[in-house]
Amino acid sequence: MLSKLGRTALGTLDEFLYAMGFFARVLKESALFFRRRKVGFKVLVLQILFTGIDALGITAIMALSIGAAIIIIGSSLLTEFGQGKFMYSILIVVITKELGPLLTAFVIIARSGTAIATELGGMAVDHEIEAYVAVGVDPVAYLAAPRFLGVVISNMALDLYFNIFGLMGSFAVVQLVRPIAFDEYFRNLFAILQPWDILSGVGKGFVFGVIISVVSLYRGFAVERSVTEVPVAGIKAVGSSFILCILADIIMTAAQYLR
Amino acid sequence: MESTPELEIRGLSSVRGGYETLRDVSLELARGETLFCMGNAGSGKSTLLKTAAGICVPAGGEVLFRGTQLSHMDKREEEAFRKASGFAFQDAALWANQSIYENLALPIRLHESGWSESEVERAARKATELVGWEGNMRERPAELSLGERKLVGIARALVLDPELLFMDEPTWGLDEASAARMSEILRGLKTRGRSIIVSSAASDLVSNCADTVAVLINGVLVAHGTYSAAVAWDEGRLRAVTGRLKPRETVPEWATGLAGEWAEAIAADATPPKDLEGGEEGQRRERGKK
DSSP states (O other), rough: OOOHHHHHHHHHHHHHHHHHHHHHHHHHHTTTGGGGGGGGGGHHHHHHHHHHGGHHHHHHHHHHHHHHHHHHHHIIIIIITTTTHHHHHHHHOOOOOOOIHHHHHHHHHIIHOOOOOOHHHHHHHHHHHHHHHHOOOOOOIIIIIHHHHHHHHHHHHHHHHHHHHIIIIIIHHHHHHOOHHHHHHHHHHHHHHHHHHHHHHHHOOOOOHHHHHHHHHHHHHTTSOOOTTTHHHHHHHHHHHHHHHHHHHHHHHHHHHHH | OOOOOOOEEEEEEEEEETTTEEEEEEEEETTTTTTEEEOOOTSSSSHHHHHTTSOOOSSEEEEEEETEEEEOHHHHHHHHHHHHHHEETTOOOOTSSSSSHHEEEEEEEEHHHOOHHHHHHHHHHHHHHHHHHOOOSSSSSGGOOHHHHHHHHHHHHTTTOOOOOESSSSSTTTOOOHHHHHHHHHHHHHHHHHHEEOOOOHHHHHHHHSEEEEEEEETTTEEEEEHHHHHHHHHHHHHHTTTTTTOOOOGGGTTOOOOOHHHHHHHHOOOSSSSOOOOOOHHHHHHHHH
C-alpha cells in the first residue's frame, strides 16, 4: 500500500518536473521565435486566425449579453436601493477584470485547447512529429512556439475585444429594452473606468493564454501510439486548462483585493 | 588505420510503454554499405531504425555518426547530420496539412536556405521522378492512395540526396512495379556510395540489395553477417526469418560497383558496358585491369 502510494507520488512528481521542463522549453523557443528563420511564421498566423479572429463572433455575443444583463439588472435593482451609481463599478469589474477574462479563456479552451491537443495528438500517432525530427525541424520550435504565441496573443486581444463589446456594445443592446441617455452612460462609465482595470484583465488574459497553450501542447505531445489516445488528450487538455485557469484566477483576484 | 564507420550503434536499448523493445543492440554500418534488418512484426526493426536515426530517444546505449555521438552533437553538427541523412517512414508520415510540394520543399528550405524557389521545385520534381510518382504536387496527402503516399515519403527522404539513408519497410504497401523500382533505386544509391540501413521483410528486396543482414527477434540482435552468410544460416529461428533469401548469381568482381540493369546484363554475359557513366568504381577497376 505504502509502496504503491510512493510510486504514485514519484510518478506524479516525475510528470510535474517533465511538464515544467517542457514549459521552460516552450518559453525559450517562443522567446527566440522571431529571431529565427520564418519556418513557423505561417503556423503563428493561422493560430491567431483560428484562436483570435474566428472567435470574435462568439466573444462578441457573450460580451454583449453579459454587459446588457448587468446594465438591465443594475439599472432596475440597484436604483431601488438608491445605489444606481454602483452599476458602472459592477459592470467594469465583471467585464474587464473578472468574468470577461475567464469567459474568454473558456471560449479559447473549448475551441483552441481541444484543437491543439487533438491536432498534435493526431500528428504524433501518424508519425508526423517524428518526420519533423527526421528532417531537422525541432517540433517545439516549429509546432509549439507559434501555437503558444498565437494563443497568448489571441487571448489578450480577445480580452480587449470583450471589454469593448461588454462596456460599449452592450449599451446599444440595452437601448432596445431599457433606454439610458448616451452621455449619462458614457460619462459615468469613463469616470470610474481606470487603465488598471483594462490592464489587469489583459494581464489575466496573458496568464490564461500561457496556461491553455502549454497544457494543450503538453497533452498533444504526450500522445504516443494509439488513435484512441487523441480524444483523451483533448479531454485532459480541457479539464486541466479549466482547473488551472480557475485556480490562477483565484490567486490573481486574491492578490488584487487582499493587498 | 581502420576507417570510421558511417554509423555505429553501441549497446542500444529502448523502452516504450513499459516494454523493452530493443535490448543491447550493437551494429556497425560502413560507408557505402547496405544493411538490412530483418525480423518478424514487432521484433524492433522500426524502433532500431528510429533510434539509430536520432528520432526516438534510447533508454541506453549510444549511436555515433562518423564517430560523433548523436546525443552529444551541438546544433551545427545535428543540422549537418540531418542534412546528410534521410528517413523514409513505413507509413510515409507525410504532413497532412501541407501539400505534396510543401512536404518535399520543407527539408530543402531548411537545409539549403540559399536555393531559389525554382531550384527547390526542380529538386522536388527530381525526387518524385526518381521514385516514379507523377501526380499533382498541389494535392494534399489525404488525396493520394497509400502507395502514392509511400512513394512521396520516399521521395522526401531522397530530396536532399542524403549520404545516409534509413528506410523503414520501403516496399510495404507498394504494387509490384513500384517495389521493383524501389529495388532499382536502392541499387542506384548503392552505386553512388550511399550508406543505407533498411528494415524489411521482403526477401526479394533483401536478395537484390543487401550487403549485410541483421536479424532481430524480440528486440535482441541474434545474428549479423554478410548476405552470403545470411543465406547459409541454418539455425531454425533464423531460417524462419531469412529462409526465403536466395544465393546470388556470381557477378564479376569488377562489376560489383554497378547497379540495376547493368549488373544484371553483366551477370548475363560478363562483358563490361562501354559507357560506365556513374560507375566510378567499375571504371577504376576496368582501368586497373588494362
